[in-house]
Amino acid sequence: MKREYLLAFHSTHHAIAGEQILKEKDYPVGIIPTPREITASCGLSLRWDAEAIAAGKDEMLKLLQKKHVEWAGLYTRCREEGKNSLWTLAENAEKSLQGDDE
Amino acid sequence: MNSEIDARGLQCPMPLIKTKKALEAIEKGNVTAIVDNEVAKENISKFAKSMDYKVTIKESQGDFYIDIFKEYKYREVKMIDLEPDSNILGDLVVVIGKDYLGEGSRELGEILMKGYLYTLTEVQPLPRTVIFINSGVRLACAGSESLDNLRKLEEYGVEIMSCGTCLDYFRIKHDLMVGGVSNMYTIVEAMNKSKNTVQL
Numbered sequence A: 001m002k003r004e005y006l007l008a009f010h011s012t013h014h015a016i017a018g019e020q021i022l023k024e025k026d027y028p029v030g031i032i033p034t035p036r037e038i039t040a041s042c043g044l045s046l047r048w049d050a051e052a053i054a055a056g057k058d059e060m061l062k063l064l065q066k067k068h069v070e071w072a073g074l075y076t077r078c079r080e081e082g083k084n085s086l087w088t089l090a091e092n093a094e095k096s097l098q099g100d101d102e
Numbered sequence B: 001m002n003s004e005i006d007a008r009g010l011q012c013p014m015p016l017i018k019t020k021k022a023l024e025a026i027e028k029g030n031v032t033a034i035v036d037n038e039v040a041k042e043n044i045s046k047f048a049k050s051m052d053y054k055v056t057i058k059e060s061q062g063d064f065y066i067d068i069f070k071e072y073k074y075r076e077v078k079m080i081d082l083e084p085d086s087n088i089l090g091d092l093v094v095v096i097g098k099d100y101l102g103e104g105s106r107e108l109g110e111i112l113m114k115g116y117l118y119t120l121t122e123v124q125p126l127p128r129t130v131i132f133i134n135s136g137v138r139l140a141c142a143g144s145e146s147l148d149n150l151r152k153l154e155e156y157g158v159e160i161m162s163c164g165t166c167l168d169y170f171r172i173k174h175d176l177m178v179g180g181v182s183n184m185y186t187i188v189e190a191m192n193k194s195k196n197t198v199q200l
Helices: A012-024 A050-066 A090-098 B014-024 B038-050 B106-120 B134-140 B147-155 B164-169 B184-193
Strands: A002-008 A030-033 A044-049 A073-080 A083-085 B002-006 B029-035 B054-060 B063-070 B079-081 B093-096 B129-132 B159-163 B180-182 B197-199
Touching (some): A012 A030, A012 B106, A044 A050, A073 A090, B002 B014, B014 B029, B014 B063, B038 B054, B038 B063, B093 B184, B106 B147, B129 B184, B134 B147, B134 B164, B159 B164
Parallel strands (some): B002 B029, B093 B197, B129 B159
Antiparallel strands (some): A002 A044, A073 A083, A083 B079, B029 B063
């Protein structure tokens, strides 16, 4: 099972600036049209495979913050052969994924 | 990601705490905990099993090697079935005549084209054939950010063709990364045979 992340933006200009900043630092992100199930967005999002960035995710988001790039939400979905899940807000998803861990 | 926690000689509950921490630090992967007593072994394997991690225990010279494999859990996450490959090709040829989409802003056009090719991999029905013409051929050549998406389309059974004359004109014949080279006859034939051709 593979996991993907998606960062949605309020503004196309922030999405484009975000992509440029992250590409310069060699983060393997790609700009995509925001999927239909996510509405809180200008229509452009950055997408990446969870395992390609994994531990660097928080640092990456901090970098965007430092450069004053604002985003609307972090989403995640999972994927396996011939199937995928809907995109869900990462914080909600992480809660339900971890369930009653504590 | 693999890691090893050597918890031999540590007092309860340290072996469990250390193992827990190592597992929390990774999204998925393998953690091997080494302990020297039965209680620690039981605590750790009980905990790991309660989390649905895969556990295998080996014993060697009085020590226990507990292999724990953590996979990301998708409890409560609904998976949507995609249709099988053979039924998802529509009677449709997409002709891409430049390396950007629409007119107005070139910067935006390049982003939209990348977005178009990504979305093509996500939406059904898929086109039977995608043809690149003029500067569109750059999208299938080295340096294009859409190569992964084109490869995915190819995997799904979509035929990808680039115009040979165009590759030659731009002197990028050797940079073609995805799909085949074709000439105007094959391109015209593909367009004429199809009930539906979309030109971008």
